[in-house]
Amino acid sequence: MLPTSCDVLIVGAGPTGLTLANHLGTLGIRTLVAERLPALIDYPRGVGVDDEALRSFQAVGLVDAVRRHTVPNQVMRFVDRRGRVLASIEPTAEPFGWPRRNGFIQPLVDRELALGLERFPSVTLALRHAFESVEDTGEGVRVALRPVDDAGEPTGAPVTVTARWLVGCDGGRSPVRNAVGLPFEGRSESTRWLVIDLADDPIGTPNVSFRLDDDFPYVELALPHGIRRFEFMVPDGADEAEFESDARVHALLARVLPADVRPRIIRRRVYMHHARIAPTFRSGRVLVAGDAAHLMPVWQGQGFNTGIRDATNLGWKLALASRGVADAGLLDTYTQERHAHAGAMIELSVLVGRIFVPANPLARLARNLLGPLLSRIGPVRRYIAEMRFKPMPFFADGAIVHPGAPDAKGPVGKVFVQPRVADAGGRIGRLDDAIGLRFALIGWSARFDAWLDDDSRRLLDALDAQTVVVRPSCQSLEREAPAHGLVLADVDGTFKRWFDAAPGSVVVLRPDRIVAAVCTPWQLNATLRELGRRLRIDLPTTATAAPPQSMKEAA
Numbered sequence: 001m002l003p004t005s006c007d008v009l010i011v012g013a014g015p016t017g018l019t020l021a022n023h024l025g026t027l028g029i030r031t032l033v034a035e036r037l038p039a040l041i042d043y044p045r046g047v048g049v050d051d052e053a054l055r056s057f058q059a060v061g062l063v064d065a066v067r068r069h070t071v072p073n074q075v076m077r078f079v080d081r082r083g084r085v086l087a088s089i090e091p092t093a094e095p096f097g098w099p100r101r102n103g104f105i106q107p108l109v110d111r112e113l114a115l116g117l118e119r120f121p122s123v124t125l126a127l128r129h130a131f132e133s134v135e136d137t138g139e140g141v142r143v144a145l146r147p148v149d150d151a152g153e154p155t156g157a158p159v160t161v162t163a164r165w166l167v168g169c170d171g172g173r174s175p176v177r178n179a180v181g182l183p184f185e186g187r188s189e190s191t192r193w194l195v196i197d198l199a200d201d202p203i204g205t206p207n208v209s210f211r212l213d214d215d216f217p218y219v220e221l222a223l224p225h226g227i228r229r230f231e232f233m234v235p236d237g238a239d240e241a242e243f244e245s246d247a248r249v250h251a252l253l254a255r256v257l258p259a260d261v262r263p264r265i266i267r268r269r270v271y272m273h274h275a276r277i278a279p280t281f282r283s284g285r286v287l288v289a290g291d292a293a294h295l296m297p298v299w300q301g302q303g304f305n306t307g308i309r310d311a312t313n314l315g316w317k318l319a320l321a322s323r324g325v326a327d328a329g330l331l332d333t334y335t336q337e338r339h340a341h342a343g344a345m346i347e348l349s350v351l352v353g354r355i356f357v358p359a360n361p362l363a364r365l366a367r368n369l370l371g372p373l374l375s376r377i378g379p380v381r382r383y384i385a386e387m388r389f390k391p392m393p394f395f396a397d398g399a400i401v402h403p404g405a406p407d408a409k410g411p412v413g414k415v416f417v418q419p420r421v422a423d424a425g426g427r428i429g430r431l432d433d434a435i436g437l438r439f440a441l442i443g444w445s446a447r448f449d450a451w452l453d454d455d456s457r458r459l460l461d462a463l464d465a466q467t468v469v470v471r472p473s474c475q476s477l478e479r480e481a482p483a484h485g486l487v488l489a490d491v492d493g494t495f496k497r498w499f500d501a502a503p504g505s506v507v508v509l510r511p512d513r514i515v516a517a518v519c520t521p522w523q524l525n526a527t528l529r530e531l532g533r534r535l536r537i538d539l540p541t542t543a544t545a546a547p548p549q550s551m552k553e554a555a
């Protein structure tokens, strides 16, 4: 039975909607996911999943299921027509606890995300239900969903569902975004690409290569489960159907495989690349996420990952607002925090596309001359290899407390590291598994909770926050443990290094693992008061003290 009311109605069961539903399910929020198709999309799409997305799946207990369909540490090489490697992206560090680049098969991962929803009694996935219209009542939404058959034809009258929030995770054409009048800004790249997935990988090597051939650029990727993907450029004016035909597909494959190899083709499809973004991701009680909010060319493999970041940012905020802990204004921080970063990912993806297929002969000449030269300069090589060009989230504003003016070099508003920790029993694991999908106050060594006043404790209770003291692993974890918290051992010294460089010894971590604040124990109460304000949480207060000067400036 389709529920006729819920807290959050998600339109679209792609990876963004399914991830958001898993986060909301984990937090016990009544959620309905409406998908117009009879099954999840299974045509070839995303092939690269990053460490931040894996961390999000870890938060909802699905990372092991997802990783079954990945190739960890997949190297991406840019190779010229003479076979010289001009650049190689092969990061080795794992600051967030997972390999930074992983090959994957999107339909299989999407399926794991959908299966994950079966764990939650509060979440319903309704296939064959198409979004038709929304009315924003100010306090919530009234949404018309139309039951449809496998071909998308209506099978009955629309059903009205009321919800506190509607989230359009309904892809690039987003009927939800259009219904609330949010136009896409930006433009489409004029290039189209044919994507072909082969079974029984006829090549078998484990990585990805971009062939920078002026006449015949193409991409070749190894995927899990013995699948090989090729991507070939479709010339301007070429007929899409003809390009997807058997004859054309085999002719293209014959240029990259020996003539007598007849590979088994699983899927083929032509895509056009877009670079678009909505001006805001919120309109009243309606939000957009994933491809519904932004579209980017595939060259950095960030469309899927950017949608997962959106879902991870939204999940806990929608939970706080749905429970009435936070005011609806908290959802304004979603656009504040996500828009600039999604825009930066679009720009990077466009840039990589221009390097791969330069727009004109001059740009091509520059690439062909400069590429081999730059590849010989050690620092340039390492900059690319370690993926230091990848824009990392940094929030200048939002549900965070900078100690002074926003500082892009400081830790606040950035993703926190995920070190290994050990508990009192000596069991070693990842930090996030120890704290769960919730706020956490993590302090170095000392019992900072002794400094918390009643207002801070009320806020931490409302947030269901975990307090954690981290100590060198040689020290006793039992001594001076916080009253209702954890004591964990810093297994490899990562925490000590982090706190050594940080402007304080207590870090306030959000459920999405963003650093909300860093301070010393004596600054905790003022910092938490300011954080409560930024989270739009209005609790009865007993405090009269003014915030320290640096925080007044930040407000």
Ligand SMILES: Cc1cc2nc3c(=O)[nH]c(=O)nc-3n(C[C@H](O)[C@H](O)[C@H](O)COP(=O)(O)OP(=O)(O)OC[C@H]3O[C@@H](n4cnc5c(N)ncnc54)[C@H](O)[C@@H]3O)c2cc1C
Pocket: 011, 012, 013, 014, 015, 016, 017, 034, 035, 036, 037, 040, 041, 044, 045, 046, 047, 048, 049, 106, 129, 130, 131, 132, 169, 170, 171, 172, 174, 175, 195, 271, 289, 290, 291, 292, 298, 300, 301, 302, 303, 304, 305, 306, 307
């Ligand atoms: C060839 C290719 C390669 C790619 N490679 C990568 C990569 O390596 N890494 C990466 O990160 N990204 C990659 N991407 C991008 C990635 O696939 C997308 O960004 C991602 O699928 C977007 O997910 P989403 O959930 O936001 O939207 P979608 O996956 O598009 O899901 C939207 C869902 O909404 C449903 N829907 C639409 N309208 C309605 C309606 N009216 N009512 C109900 N439901 C509706 C749709 O049926 C669909 O199921 C690639 C894309 C392509 C095409």
